[in-house]
Amino acid sequence: MKNELDSRFVLAVFEKIREKGEEVEGGHMLEGVKAYSDLDGYTVYLEDAFVNLRYGFHNQYHFDYEKAEQLENFQRKLIAISKMD
Template sequence: MKNEIDIHRALNVFNSITSLGEKQTNHYSASYQLCGIEAETDFDGYTITLRDAQVTLTIYFHNKYQFDYPNNDALDNFLRRFADVENVAKKRKA
């Protein structure tokens, strides 16, 4: 499987999670969770991270990105969660 993703979709998912998700805080940063995906950003906002229990997607400046995952099934499950987030966002807008 190629590690290709629609970066604009991923950024929309990030925005949905940070605006609709539950805020989680620790001493150093804040993250948001929705539909099993956690979203956070670095201190300057140029790098964002989306993750679940097995997969991490890091999006860098100029829309460069990197996946970290143990197997293709974990990646497929992670990407299916994007649709869950999108559905929640659509319902809340309606």
């Protein structure tokens, strides 16, 4: 996930959070990661307390974070969620 995000991975994690996560204001939360989308559904957001991932149309994405270790922890959370049954 460092250089290029796999759209199937991001969307699968997004859907898993929506299906299995707890409904919270503006989205769903699972394992400390919140998932929500914009009104038209073209941009999805995955975020925890330290990292925000905006993933949009044409596979464009942007991470917001302050420290590399925050991004690494976030990536580990996404991988763990992707492996959940």
